[in-house]
Structure formats: structure tokens, C-alpha cells
Amino acid sequence: MQSSGVVLLVExxxxxxxxxxxxxxxxxxxxxxxxxxLEGYRLASENRYDAIVLDGNLPRMDGLEVVKRLRETDRVGTPIIMVTARDTLEDKIAGLEQGVDDxxxxxxxxxxxxxRLKxxxxxxxxxxxxxxxxxxxxTLDPMSQQVRRGGKPIAIASVGMKLLQIxxxxxxxxxxxxxxxxxxWGDELPDSDVLRSHLYNLRRAIDRDFSPALLQTVKQAGYRLADLDASGQEEDDVSVDRAAASA
Known part of the structure; x- marks a missing residue:
């Protein structure tokens, strides 16, 4: 069964x-x-969630302060539903003004x-x-499913398109x-390591004929799509597999 979404519950x-x-x-x-x-703020700022369910009255950091920091400092746009016993109009307005979605x-x-989560x-x-x-x-236009690099159109298969969009x-x-x-894939993961094959094909499509290479494998962490020179990201423990991309 496919996941309904990834939710952070702070309560x-x-x-x-x-x-x-x-x-x-x-x-x-x-x-x-x-x-x-405080722990809720840390998780929300370091991970990607489809939604956050946040209590308004929390130890170590108040719920409204969590929202304020996520929205103003970290620019996290994850939808937030605040659940709280504070039921006055002023409390609700304060939450909505800080960036609460519901x-x-x-x-x-x-x-x-x-x-409400759905x-x-x-x-x-x-x-x-x-x-x-x-x-x-x-560039990727999700509506038309068109991918271009340097103005040149690139053909990418459906799973590769989902991977690239993520x-x-x-x-x-x-x-x-x-x-x-x-x-x-939700909970129905494929039997074999097909993700590696899709990453290989995606890397060939978007990096083989272009520079710099954008798709990076970060050891023991995952994958990143970025221009390291432009973003100022560290290159330690990063493999861009240039040989594979040019094969």
C-alpha cells in the first residue's frame, strides 16, 4: 500500500x-x-515531511516559536497543522499570522x-x-514534463522523471x-536495487553532455542535485561518477 504521506507529530x-x-x-x-x-524544530528543519502536526503548548520551545523559526529562519514551507487547547480567536490569528496552515x-x-492532513x-x-x-x-516543467539543460531538451523515462523532480x-x-x-514506490518496494539503475540513467541524461555534473552521490547519506561551485557546498565524501556519466 502506498504511503499517504510522511508526517512529523510534535506532541x-x-x-x-x-x-x-x-x-x-x-x-x-x-x-x-x-x-x-526543540526536538520538533530540529527534525522539521533537517528532514522533509509532507506535513507537521504541532502542539501549541510544548516544553523547551513553544509551538508558535517553532513555527516562527521554521518559516522565517529556515524558510521551511511544509504545511503545519497546529493542535492546541488555546481556542480563542486571538490565539488562532496569532498562529495563522506566524505561518500555520490549519x-x-x-x-x-x-x-x-x-x-485535514490529506x-x-x-x-x-x-x-x-x-x-x-x-x-x-x-529546468523541469512538472506540468508539461519537459526537461531542458542549457536550453536543450532531454528525454527522461517516467521513473527517472519522478526521481529528478524529487x-x-x-x-x-x-x-x-x-x-x-x-x-x-511507497511501501511496495521493488525486489532488486532498481534505484541504482534509474540514478545511472538519469546521470547519463542530465550530466553526460554538460558541465558541471549536477547529480552527486553523498557517501552514507544519499543523493543531491546541485551546482557545488555556485552553491558553495562542501565536496567532501561526494562522488559525481563522471566516468559513468560519460560512458
Whole structure:
């Protein structure tokens, strides 16, 4: 069964974590957990999620402060649903002004949270699909499925197109193998290591006739699509497999 989405649940009430988290997992969501605001902020800023469910009243860092830092400092655009006992209009306005996408007042039903999660994830994915992605001189139009580098059209197969869209969307972040496989195939992973073959074909398509090479394998971390010279990223433990790309 394909994943409904990857969700970060930030909540310090253990009973609520078990109830809500267990329900979401039973509905095919992949759920990461944080029990305080500081840990939630760290996970949200370092990883990619389809949505964040955030308690408003948390130890170590208040929920609104988590939202403020994610939006203003880290420029994280992940949809955030705030769940809290603060039910005044002023509280809701404060949350929305900081960048909260939806607001759910405790107590709430897990079914309603699921519906709201699916709505914000669907809306966010639709917005992302409308944007032309660009890394250096490589562009991808998700609507027309056209890829160009240096103005030259490039033909890429369907799985390679999904892979390229993930890497371009997250650029210059390193994306783990687990994240890529989960987004492309969900829980139905292929028996063999087909991801390696798709990466090889993608590298040949976008890097073989162009410079610099953009697709990098970061040892023990994952894969990244970026112009290292332009972005100032470190090249330690990075392999661009130039020989493979030119083969």
C-alpha cells in the first residue's frame, strides 16, 4: 500500500501520541515523533515531511516559536497543522499570522485530523506541481514534463522523471535513499536495487553532455542535485561518477 504521506507529530502528551500516531500509521501515514518543541524544530528543519502536526503548548520551545523559526529562519514551507487547547480567536490569528496552515482545537477526532492532513498535503503538492523547477541551467516543467539543460531538451523515462523532480525540489539538500524509494514506490518496494539503475540513467541524461555534473552521490547519506561551485557546498565524501556519466 502506498504511503499517504510522511508526517512529523510534535506532541508531549504520551497518551495522545499513542492514540493519534497509531491511528495515522494504521491509515498508511509514515510518522516521526518529537516530544518537545526543540526536538520538533530540529527534525522539521533537517528532514522533509509532507506535513507537521504541532502542539501549541510544548516544553523547551513553544509551538508558535517553532513555527516562527521554521518559516522565517529556515524558510521551511511544509504545511503545519497546529493542535492546541488555546481556542480563542486571538490565539488562532496569532498562529495563522506566524505561518500555520490549519488549526485544530483539542479535543479533536483522529478522523478529522486525517481529513485535514490529506487536504493540506494535497493542496501543497498541487502548488508544488505548478512550479517550474531549476538547478543551474537544468529546468523541469512538472506540468508539461519537459526537461531542458542549457536550453536543450532531454528525454527522461517516467521513473527517472519522478526521481529528478524529487531531487530538484529538494536541491541542494541531500535526499536519503529511503526518502526517494518511499516517495516513488511507497511501501511496495521493488525486489532488486532498481534505484541504482534509474540514478545511472538519469546521470547519463542530465550530466553526460554538460558541465558541471549536477547529480552527486553523498557517501552514507544519499543523493543531491546541485551546482557545488555556485552553491558553495562542501565536496567532501561526494562522488559525481563522471566516468559513468560519460560512458
Amino acid at each position: 508531549d502528551n504520551r497518551a495522545l501520541v499513542q492514540t493519534v500516531g497509531g491511528y495515522l500509521e494504521s491509515r498508511s501515514f509514515d510518522v516521526d515523533y518529537a516530544m518537545d518543541g 488549526y485544530l482545537t483539542k479535543p479533536f477526532s483522529a478522523q478529522e485530523l486525517e481529513a 487536504a493540506v498535503i494535497r493542496r501543497n503538492r498541487k502548488e508544488l506541481c505548478g512550479q517550474v523547477l531549476q538547478v543551474a541551467d537544468l 531531487l530538484m525540489r529538494e536541491s541542494p539538500r541531500v535526499v536519503s535513499r529511503r526518502e526517494i524509494e518511499r516517495e516513488i
